[in-house]
Amino acid sequence: MEEIELKRLSEGDVVQLCPASTRNQMFAACFLVVTEIKDWGVQGYVQGLGQDGKPGGQAYYRAHWEEIELVGQAVWRLK
Numbered sequence: 001m002e003e004i005e006l007k008r009l010s011e012g013d014v015v016q017l018c019p020a021s022t023r024n025q026m027f028a029a030c031f032l033v034v035t036e037i038k039d040w041g042v043q044g045y046v047q048g049l050g051q052d053g054k055p056g057g058q059a060y061y062r063a064h065w066e067e068i069e070l071v072g073q074a075v076w077r078l079k
Contacts, residue, residue, distance in 0.1 A: 009037055012033065014033055014071040015031070016032070016069050017061070017067055017068060021067050022063070023067070024061065027059075031046065032045065032063060035060075038062075041067065044061065045060050046058070
């Protein structure tokens with residue numbers, strides 16, 4: 001991400017995790033809802049699918065700046 005975009009990032013933003021640089025490849029190319037902005041990057045969650053018609057949980061991840069690209073703003077967020 002460019003420095004100007006990093007300064008605009010806020011809670012509720014949606015970023016995509018880069019398939020090439022994401023440290024945990026289970027999250028590669030996933031969309032992550034930002035819950036916290038840190039000096040080193042962002043913390044947030046990827047919503048998991050549920051089972052048997054029930055909602056799934058959230059998988060939390062700490063992404064460094066070089067792992068993410070801004071996509072937009074989440075309309076709904078889970079807590």
